[in-house]
Amino acid sequence: MGSADDARADAPAPAAGPDVVIDVHGLTKRFGDRTVVRDLSMQVRRGQIYGFLGPNGSGKTTTIRMLCGLLTPDAGGGTCLGYDIRTESRAIKRYVGYMTQRFSLYEDLSVRENLEFVGRVYGLSDPVGAARAAIARLGLEGRSEQLAGTLSGGWKQRLALGTCILPDPQLLLLDEPTAGVDPKARRDFWNEIHALAADGLTVLVSTHYMDEAERCHAIAYIAYGVLLARGGVEEVVRASGLSTWTVSGVGLNDLGARLARTPGVDMVAPFGANLHVAGRDKALLEAAIAPYRSDPALSWRPDRATLEDVFIDLMSRAEDNFR
Amino acid sequence: MNGGRAGAGERDGGFLRRTWAMLVKELLQLRRDRITFATMILIPLMQLLLFGYAINTNPRNLPAIVLMQEESDVGRAILTAMRNTAYFSFVRQARTEAEFDRLIADGTAQFGVEIPANFERALRRGERPALLVAADATDPVATGSALAALNGLVRTALRRERGLPDEAPPASFEIRTHARYNPAAVTQLNIVPGLLGIILTMTMLIFTALSVTRERERGTMESLLAMPIRPVEIMLGKILPYVGVGFIQAAIIVGAGTLVFGVPIVGNLALLAALSTLFIATNLSIGYTFSTVAQNQLQAVQMAFMFFLPNILLSGFMFPFAGMPRWAQWIGEVLPLTHYLRITRGIMLKGTDLATLQYDTLMLAAAMLVAMTIAVLRFRQTLD
Structure with missing residues (x-):
């Protein structure tokens, strides 16, 4: 760590703050000869909830770690909260709350002790009071002396989020925060995230869940280390140029198998009792399904592509390019 | 919004505050870990008693045999006297020279005492006859002090039993001995100060050797690295609680050594405490350095033992x-x-002062600083 970095480590956050909280260009990270993140650029504006989507091993965690200074990019760079991600990671760490994918609080410390520890490390003037307030806000009053390791998954996640926001960060980096959490807890969690964002906090959250992606102000889709799409949900769907038909009726399994082999059909996926059939070229897709349109056992209707359709399509294309 | 929130809760207390945060956390974890806590108290006591009583270079009841080439009062008196010292326990009487040799060779006895023919007569005539004491020299530490004690003891016994005049010439013994190993009569005096060092080395090394690898294995390291805390603050926060633990251990050992084994503290107790604290911190720093190098807890423990071994063998303990x-x-x-x-030997047994121990003190301080520097440099602040 250079002395320039140290000098700014304890400096207050930029008062007004830049409007673009994350601004990185050409980020590249290699582990050995494997390129995990390739030439990734992204901008996240203040107060945004930015969804970071992609399959397992696509480079989401690596990107988040580069943003908060836990990994050094092999190429590219940029700023996070106006601080250089290469040289000012200590300043970034002060104003970033990072929730790791795996629960990483001290399991042998109680809820209160974990919060107080974080409060002290971040130099809060009253860590004990701050911890008490956080416990009340999280609804953990009855559990403040319980060891963190004995909490259920949902409570662990609440505590982890509470610990992240304890030092009043300006940016939250959440790495698959809702993995393995029940739907009710997930919903509560997202309500909390929206409340925080409304207060001006910027949130970058990685997830696998499409419903969560739809709750974000903007999303970025990354696969095999490459950013494939970004923008608002509508924007991404529109930009995909995907035409979709929904078909219901009898014998959908056979139909799906046959359509998947038909040129012009790029994606076939069952949704409940229906089948989604999508293609990038509208005319080709309609030609492909034309023979089945007249089947009285099937009912066809044109539909809007869902985010999931788009991602599955993006992923299969990315697979073609990088596998 | 953020300006207000950021200003409200956060006055930076810097270095000391973060070190304190780490220290409190480590103490809490230490308190939770009952087994570790118990071993911290029990290890020094157990080791002190085990080593103090069991590792005894002045052993008792060494198995011995006797070959009597003559039946004489003097001979019997010598045997009685030897038995009375509790150094020797006569397990067998050999009948021939060959049996005598065999019993020592096969390990039945560590000592063989041969009273030659005409021993009593020669002794009375002042001819300095030879009393042959054969010792199994494979364990020189075990036999050394027993041999050393023989000379004086047999003379005293003869004087008492047979009323030989004080000025009678001393009996001469052929003793196969190793001059190097002739420790002072009371082994514990030498052992306890050494044990203080051994026990502190072992426990302190292990405690900190585990500390960083444990964070890594439990997955807490990633969070910790994402916080605005410096490697040196993490290190001091992890080392300082154990300085207290080490100090308590040292107090237990010195206290028990004084009470149980009657080891004196001739020199300055405060000086002993101060230099012991330095030694504790040195070992903690070395253990911590291992912790920053090792990939997992097992490796850390192995490294600690690799370091521990030469300490035991080559330190003079x-x-x-x-x-x-x-x-x-x-x-x-x-x-x-x-x-x-x-x-420790200097202060406890000889009353040495700081001026005399200057060199050793500086060496300890230097070792500590080198270890800490390596640890801080080695500590990886990123997950790269």
Whole structure:
């Protein structure tokens, strides 16, 4: 760590703050000869909830770690909260709350002790009071002396989020925060995230869940280390140029198998009792399904592509390019 | 919004505050870990009693045999006297020279006493007859002091039993002995100060050797690294609680050594406490350095033991320092335990002052600073 970095480590956050909280260009990270993140650029504006989507091993965690200074990019760079991600990671760490994918609080410390520890490390003037307030806000009053390791998954996640926001960060980096959490807890969690964002906090959250992606102000889709799409949900769907038909009726399994082999059909996926059939070229897709349109056992209707359709399509294309 | 929130809760207390945060966390975890906590108290006591009683270079009841070439009062008196010392326990009487040799060779006895023919007559005539004491020299430490004690004891016994005049010439013995191993009569006096160093080395090394790897294995390291805390703050926060633990251990050992084994503290107790604290911090720093190098807890423990072994063997605890070859002494000279042994033995037994121990103190401090520097440099602040 250079002395320039140290000098700014304890400096207050930029008062007004830049409007673009994350601004990185050409980020590249290699582990050995494997390129995990390739030439990734992204901008996240203040107060945004930015969804970071992609399959397992696509480079989401690596990107988040580069943003908060836990990994050094092999190429590219940029700023996070106006601080250089290469040289000012200590300043970034002060104003970033990072929730790791795996629960990483001290399991042998109680809820209160974990919060107080974080409060002290971040130099809060009253860590004990701050911890008490956080416990009340999280609804953990009855559990403040319980060891963190004995909490259920949902409570662990609440505590982890509470610990992240304890030092009043300006940016939250959440790495698959809702993995393995029940739907009710997930919903509560997202309500909390929206409340925080409304207060001006910027949130970058990685997830696998499409419903969560739809709750974000903007999303970025990354696969095999490459950013494939970004923008608002509508924007991404529109930009995909995907035409979709929904078909219901009898014998959908056979139909799906046959359509998947038909040129012009790029994606076939069952949704409940229906089948989604999508293609990038509208005319080709309609030609492909034309023979089945007249089947009285099937009912066809044109539909809007869902985010999931788009991602599955993006992923299969990315697979073609990088596998 | 953020300006207000950021300003409200956060006055930076800097270095001390973060170190304190780490220290409190470590103390809490230590308190939770009952087994570790118990071992911290029990290890020094157990080891002190085990080593203090069991590792005894002045052993008792060594199995011995006797070959009587004549039946004489003097001979019997010598045997009685030897038995009374409790050094020797006569397990068998050999009938022939060959049986005598065989019993020693096969390990039935560690000692053989041969009273030659015409021993009593020769003794009365002042002809300095030879009382042959054959010792199994494979364990010189075990036999050394028993042999050393023989000379005086047999003379006293003869005087008492047979009323020989005080000025009678001493009996001469052929003793196969190793001059190096002739420890002072009361072993514990030498052992306890050494044990203080051994126990502190072992426990302190292990405690900090585990500390960083544990964070890594439990997955807490990623969070910790994402916080605005410096490596040196993490290190001090992890080392300082154990300085207290080590100090308590040292107090237990010195207290028990004084009470149970009657080891004196001739020198300045405060000086002993101060230099012991330095030694504790040195070992904690070395353990912490291992922790930053090791990939997992098992490796850390192995490294600690790799370091522990030469400390035991080459520090002068187990074998006299001066008796070691030159190269071994050089290695010993860079081991903290070597210097601490000189310090404890000096202060406790000889009343040595700080001026005399200057060199050893500086060596300990230097070792600590080197270890801490390596640890801080080695500590990876990123997950790269």
